[in-house]
Amino acid sequence: MTAIGLWVASGRHAPGWWQAWWLALALVVIADPMAPWRPGVWLSFTAVAVLILAWAGRPRPRGVRGWCLALLRTQWLLAPVMAAAVLLAFGRLAPASPLINLLAVPVVGSLMVPLGFFGWLWVGWPTLAGWAWAPFDLLARGVAAALAWSAQVVPLWQPAAWWHWPLALALLLWALLWLLPGVAFRLRVWFSALLLVSVALLRVPLLPPGTLVVTVYDVGQGQLVELRSRHQRVLVDTGPRFGSGFMPLSLLWPPGQRFDAVVVSHSDRDHAGGVPALRARHRVNRWWAPRGNTLGLPSRPCVAGETWQADGAVWRFLSPPPEAAALPRNDRSCVLLVTLGSRRVLITGDAGVAIERHQLLPQLGTGRVDVLVAGHHGSATSSAPSFVATTRRVRWSSAVVAATPSATPGRRWWRVFGRWAAASGTPPTTAPYALC
Numbered sequence: 001m002t003a004i005g006l007w008v009a010s011g012r013h014a015p016g017w018w019q020a021w022w023l024a025l026a027l028v029v030i031a032d033p034m035a036p037w038r039p040g041v042w043l044s045f046t047a048v049a050v051l052i053l054a055w056a057g058r059p060r061p062r063g064v065r066g067w068c069l070a071l072l073r074t075q076w077l078l079a080p081v082m083a084a085a086v087l088l089a090f091g092r093l094a095p096a097s098p099l100i101n102l103l104a105v106p107v108v109g110s111l112m113v114p115l116g117f118f119g120w121l122w123v124g125w126p127t128l129a130g131w132a133w134a135p136f137d138l139l140a141r142g143v144a145a146a147l148a149w150s151a152q153v154v155p156l157w158q159p160a161a162w163w164h165w166p167l168a169l170a171l172l173l174w175a176l177l178w179l180l181p182g183v184a185f186r187l188r189v190w191f192s193a194l195l196l197v198s199v200a201l202l203r204v205p206l207l208p209p210g211t212l213v214v215t216v217y218d219v220g221q222g223q224l225v226e227l228r229s230r231h232q233r234v235l236v237d238t239g240p241r242f243g244s245g246f247m248p249l250s251l252l253w254p255p256g257q258r259f260d261a262v263v264v265s266h267s268d269r270d271h272a273g274g275v276p277a278l279r280a281r282h283r284v285n286r287w288w289a290p291r292g293n294t295l296g297l298p299s300r301p302c303v304a305g306e307t308w309q310a311d312g313a314v315w316r317f318l319s320p321p322p323e324a325a326a327l328p329r330n331d332r333s334c335v336l337l338v339t340l341g342s343r344r345v346l347i348t349g350d351a352g353v354a355i356e357r358h359q360l361l362p363q364l365g366t367g368r369v370d371v372l373v374a375g376h377h378g379s380a381t382s383s384a385p386s387f388v389a390t391t392r393r394v395r396w397s398s399a400v401v402a403a404t405p406s407a408t409p410g411r412r413w414w415r416v417f418g419r420w421a422a423a424s425g426t427p428p429t430t431a432p433y434a435l436c
């Protein structure tokens, strides 16, 4: 693109700026047909399109002051468009980027690009090429260090997903307002102020009253379920921590999330593995975990009968029983039942068939359970036929699919899967499920 840009700038038998833009895009796509699938390509071409809109037909800046003002104007017009594009492509914003670009753009554009050209021209003469590549290398390291330093001083902002489109739209409107020719200065100022006020007034969209959204995250061998109502956000389990130390939870949300309650069903690594990431990156108001756990959390014990109410829903633990100390660790799992009107959601952790029969069934009665996360990841140690038969009007059960006990599930796992699929009438799935 730089070579074509230089051709246009030379003015000799050269195409127009937009023709050059299309020509460069065509050449990139011909050379690498997969290029359109890379966000970097679109970010670059968007930036150049903004520069053409901003500067085509304008007189060339004069003197140092003229070039400094041109640089400021370029950043003023370019920064909001690029911020919107980066926000939509990567879900993050770099607040320091307009300031950093004031320094980086002249260094890259005026020094590194010409040095790079000379380096390639002299590719047949390594000594001569080295004279260009050595300072290029020095500058590249300097720019990289400056970028790393700025990211430390002003960290990246990862806004929640609901921010992305409204904020990107506001940024694009802002850019258009200042980019399009013929718009009166006063109008630009007034509409810019209006956009700022609109963004300041944005509020988190609340779920409608009487709604509960259950999301079973596919975190591999482990469990992580999120339940959201109008004002409540609750997690049941935190997913696994793998041998490498990687915790899938750390990739799910930007830092700074707030959870009203987190229930860690038991201490096993596939359920409690994400606790360190959760504590380091987010805020939890209340922890629940079974008595005698080894988590070291400021948790309240989940005991059968413990209940709280929020947003018209009743959140109740059905297990473990108070005298659970002698039970195996899986059977001490916190089992949570959420009742909203006539709808019920049941998450049983890794509780086994004995708990299902003697502890859960008597409390569940014969009523239907609408959403049920199958126990112990669909393992045959849970999901007893009598339990499945009693809750057989279950419409959806997830964990059978959400996490398998191994990469190749065995015959017993498939038997449990078939049991739930037959009872549910639909194939079990991890898709988000809304209760209204």
Ligand SMILES: [Zn+2]
Pocket: 222, 268, 270, 271, 350, 376, 377
């Ligand atoms: Zn487990």
